[in-house]
Amino acid sequence: MLKEQHLKQTAMMTGEWDIFKHLFKRQEIPAKTTLLGEGKIARRMFFIEKGCLRTWINNNGREITTQFFFEGDKVSSIESFRSNQPSLYSIESIEPCILQTISQKDFQNVLAHSPEIKKEMQEHLFRRLIQSQKSFFSFLKNTPQQRYQELIQEHPEIIQRVPQHYIASYLGITSVSLSRIRNRR
């Protein structure tokens, strides 16, 4: 479910992309580094070589995590990156990371010079739309407990790797409530 939303680096970095390898810059960051603040305009896009990121939104001082990203994922506030609109969410590292980043300007050049990649991006956008709807519908249909069990089934790696209070807000509940759900049976 999460995976489908972002092309794997292996896929991104082969074929058409080889030509543009030189446009990427390697970047090392510690945990809890903000890569993009909510309301800001995205000027860079990130590929995760090593580590783990999350996106989150601010709700009256409370953080709500909206997504997790791991090795091989492509991460950016697409909406902002594409159209210079303020980002709806922040992007932050959970662990120390090694990233490959490309600037908005360079990326626009890539799009202008490669119709294949441009089409690939359109498909990517389309898949995001569908995923966004599916996540939404899952939220409408299921209880927090069901969502948690779904997460265990489909993304055990998240449970293993990510601190639980992040997962709690991702499930739409408090960490107290998640703790209760976990110890319910």
Next chain:
Amino acid sequence: MLKEQHLKQTAMMTGEWDIFKHLFKRQEIPAKTTLLGEGKIARRMFFIEKGCLRTWINNNGREITTQFFFEGDKVSSIESFRSNQPSLYSIESIEPCILQTISQKDFQNVLAHSPEIKKEMQEHLFRRLIQSQKSFFSFLKNTPQQRYQELIQEHPEIIQRVPQHYIASYLGITSVSLSRIRNRR
């Protein structure tokens, strides 16, 4: 919020669209008519000339309304219509309607012959993505009560026109709970 998701018919039916007017078929339907069933593939797209539609998903026999559409709105299961995937939701009339419909095949011809409309559709898709996220975030951030008040503020016409049990499921609650919220102050 709802409006932005769908180009107004006035906009859709002028300029570039004039050339393709003949491809649309007028259709009258009574209330509670299913135009597309969940899981089916969308073969037609609808423009509402008069009346009101909703989309809904089935959750163990319970209907959850995901969106409302009114005069001037363009309605289709875009995901399905574009890529022949099973629709994630059903489309149904709430009131008797007068619709203008176009077939998938004809629409693909329109796209092939008009780059302007093709680009317009891409932008439309992009706006849908953003809207889908905003709705989702609103769900994560706010309580049912807040969502109801938001709906009153931003879409009073929905409150006026649509039966409340549809609105309840749209807000993610039961009609009992909505009734309580309404009579809370």
Next chain:
DNA sequence: TACTTTTCTTTACAATTGTTATCGTTCAAT
């Protein structure tokens, strides 16, 4: 008009969640 269906409200009860606070553990930095 009379009848039926749909829609909305209300009640009582159970279940879940949020809130606040406390406590123990782990982990990293000094």
Next chain:
DNA sequence: ATTGAACGATAACAATTGTAAAGAAAAGTA
């Protein structure tokens, strides 16, 4: 080794919601 921050579990209480059932009001149909 020691300190402090981060993390997770637990408890008590309030608030909200779901469920099921019953009834009233409104709308549609014969």
